Amino acid sequence: MTLSPHDPIxxxxxxxxxxxxxxxxxxxxxxxxVFLVPILTLFFGIDPKFAVGASAVVVVTNSVVGxxxxxxxxxxxxxxxxxxxxxTAAGAIAGALYGVVADPRVIYGVFxxxxxxxAVSMVIRRERSVSAPPIDTPDPLRLGAAFRxxxxxxDVGYIPGNAGWGMGVGVGxxxxxxxxxxxxxxxxxxxxxxxxxxxxxxxxxxSTFMVGITSVATAFVFxxxxxIDPTLVVPAIxxxxxxxxxxxxxxxRIRAQRLSLLFSLILLYLGVSLLFRALEIPAPWQA
Amino acid sequence: xxxxxxxxPGMEHPEVTATGLLAARTExxxxxxxxxxxxxxxxxxxxxxxxxxxxxxxxxxxxPLGREADPFAEVIxxxxxxxxxxxxxxxxxxxxxxPVVTVIVVAATxxxxxxxxxxxxxxxxxxxxxxxxxxxxxx
Numbered sequence: 001m002t003l004s005p006h007d008p009i010x011x012x013x014x015x016x017x018x019x020x021x022x023x024x025x026x027x028x029x030x031x032x033x034v035f036l037v038p039i040l041t042l043f044f045g046i047d048p049k050f051a052v053g054a055s056a057v058v059v060v061t062n063s064v065v066g067x068x069x070x071x072x073x074x075x076x077x078x079x080x081x082x083x084x085x086x087x088t089a090a091g092a093i094a095g096a097l098y099g100v101v102a103d104p105r106v107i108y109g110v111f112x113x114x115x116x117x118x119a120v121s122m123v124i125r126r127e128r129s130v131s132a133p134p135i136d137t138p139d140p141l142r143l144g145a146a147f148r149x150x151x152x153x154x155d156v157g158y159i160p161g162n163a164g165w166g167m168g169v170g171v172g173x174x175x176x177x178x179x180x181x182x183x184x185x186x187x188x189x190x191x192x193x194x195x196x197x198x199x200x201x202x203x204x205x206x207s208t209f210m211v212g213i214t215s216v217a218t219a220f221v222f223x224x225x226x227x228i229d230p231t232l233v234v235p236a237i238x239x240x241x242x243x244x245x246x247x248x249x250x251x252x253r254i255r256a257q258r259l260s261l262l263f264s265l266i267l268l269y270l271g272v273s274l275l276f277r278a279l280e281i282p283a284p285w286q287a
Numbered sequence: 288x289x290x291x292x293x294x295x296p297g298m299e300h301p302e303v304t305a306t307g308l309l310a311a312r313t314e315x316x317x318x319x320x321x322x323x324x325x326x327x328x329x330x331x332x333x334x335x336x337x338x339x340x341x342x343x344x345x346x347x348x349x350x351p352l353g354r355e356a357d358p359f360a361e362v363i364x365x366x367x368x369x370x371x372x373x374x375x376x377x378x379x380x381x382x383x384x385x386p387v388v389t390v391i392v393v394a395a396t397x398x399x400x401x402x403x404x405x406x407x408x409x410x411x412x413x414x415x416x417x418x419x420x421x422x423x424x425x426x
Contacts, residue, residue: 057379057382057383060382060383060385060386061331061334061382063386064327064330064331064334064382064385064386065327065331067323067327068324068327068328071320071323071324071327072320072324074313074320076320078316078319078320078323078393078397078405079402079405082393082397082405082408082409082412083405083408085412086408086411086412086415089412089415089416090415092419093415093418093419096419135305135306135309136305142312142402142404142405144309144312145309145312145313146306146309146310146312146313147313155306155307155309155310156306157305157306157307157308157309157310158309159309209323212385212386212389213386213387213389213390213412213416216383216386216387216416216419217415217416217419218419219383220383220416220419220420220422220423221419221422221423223356223383223423223426224419224422224423224425224426225426226355226356226426228355228356228379229354229355229356230352230353230354230355230356230372230375230376230379231352231353231354233356233379234338234341234342234352234375234379237338237382238338241335
């Protein structure tokens, strides 16, 4: 680690970076981990395993705070969450067990790929559309639910489909979450929406609830190997908490969709930088 | 509306819409939503209080933070000895255990509401989390 031990300036800088990561993550609905790990590794030179461990704890805390609002307004579907959680939690343990022994170049490479995927999917997200979920189909798993959508002022009912496929994707999301310390929402929200035909608001609410539980599995594995560093975790938790509050207020005032191209470019920049790091080649803009 | 089941309110009213039935089904889970909100809220409040206490103790006693969270067994000893790093490690562990407790609460509430299937699924999730906790205990 190149981080100066107990240097107050570094601790404050990590807190500020975590706050910025949380603001961006909150506005994009991606969670802070997607930005936190690349920034800690690329700009602070922190060992990726300690960055992933810190991120996992931060994602847990963020989910604990963020879930209450989604639960209150019934955007969270507890049955769907528990069904998919079996897949994501198991995947997270497998991913974390690999992550703690993996060559850092593998972590950089996979993370770079995930960020580039997130950047591209953000650009094309507006092009996609999902037809209204059918609510007259059989529901043998009793996964159907409803919530009041404040935007239209009425109840929205839905019955998730393709539960098997959703669980399959959940395993992959869990593995990514376990390896990289991100929540997995970057994979699960589109999967629930596009594959299972869950309305976006319910997908986000259910995912926010799930990512905390998924990341707990990751965090305990990294804790078991001594990769939870309080000098990273404490400023990151404080920064992410404050940033999340700012981000949620900004989201109400600014239409994040308008900034999607800028955010995509940031994700692309971080993703390509990590790929260069994985290949141990200096990025042209860092040379 | 072939997804409706006999235990749902509104069965006797044919004019009830499918969305209305789903909304009624969701509202039957109100005790679960309330219990999860309560667990998350107090889990965060107590964890934040512990974290704040640890930070204040570290600042007052000029005690540097550890670079690695201590194993479970040592954390309590550190707290008893009045070390800020022990309190901060306890806060981190508190945050990590909050979702685990929430899964227990969710499983218990599904059971109490008569939804055995999802109570058991929640217990499977708990068992998976238990595997990662067992790894942490064997550190």
